[in-house]
Amino acid sequence: MKIAPWVLVIVPVVALLGILGAGGCVRASGRAEGTYFVAKVKPTLEYYCMECHNSKSASKFSHLNLETGKLAMSTGLHKPVILPRKPDDSLLYVVLRLGHAEALAMPPAPDKISGEQLASVRQWILDGAFWPEGPEGHLKSPR
Ligand code: HEC
Numbered sequence: 681m682k683i684a685p686w687v688l689v690i691v692p693v694v695a696l697l698g699i700l701g702a703g704g705c706v707r708a709s710g711r712a713e714g715t716y717f718v719a720k721v722k723p724t725l726e727y728y729c730m731e732c733h734n735s736k737s738a739s740k741f742s743h744l745n746l747e748t749g750k751l752a753m754s755t756g757l758h759k760p761v762i763l764p765r766k767p768d769d770s771l772l773y774v775v776l777r778l779g780h781a782e783a784l785a786m787p788p789a790p791d792k793i794s795g796e797q798l799a800s801v802r803q804w805i806l807d808g809a810f811w812p813e814g815p816e817g818h819l820k821s822p823r
Contacts, residue, residue, distance in 0.1 A: 714812030720800040728787040730821035749811025767805035
């Protein structure tokens with residue numbers, strides 16, 4: 681069989697565009713590298729969660745320790761509280777959406793995270809919940 685010359689041009693071009701497109705997406709958003717976590721998720725968790733969900737106090741708060749990604753994935757009475765790519769099944773996200781009438785609403789009253797912060801946490805989990813190691817991924821309470 682003889683291959684038409686245009687096939688030899690079109691196939692590599694389409695393949696190349698695919699590779700560039702996929703790579704471009706990840707790089708532009710930084711979601712796979714942890715820049716998204718550091719910019720959009722870490723500040724929210726630090727401000728609203730670390731006062732309780734840290735190494736010293738976790739035992740009083742469902743044993744959930746959010747200091748590092750490894751701890752976040754391996755602690756809590758209902759671990760794992762984060763299911764990568766499944767925000768609606770992830771307890772860490774589900775509790776953020778509860779009204780304060782519910783005992784499990786997080787952060788506890790009177791704190792409430794904004795719609796934008798909520799959307800960022802959802803997007804981060806949807807993208808695989810990448811949590812960097814080292815100082816970037818180490819959460820501390822600022823208050
Ligand atoms: C003032 C302390 C406090 C803060 C701040 C706080 N929590 Fe909690 N958290 C608790 C308590 C208390 C419980 C147990 C509630 C219960 O069992 O009714 C809990 C339980 C949870 C659980 C259930 C864990 C499990 O495995 O059962 C999740 C998930 C959670 N918190 C997430 C968060 C997130 C995310 C934030 C920040 C947005 C946050 N919490 C902020 C006190 C806190």
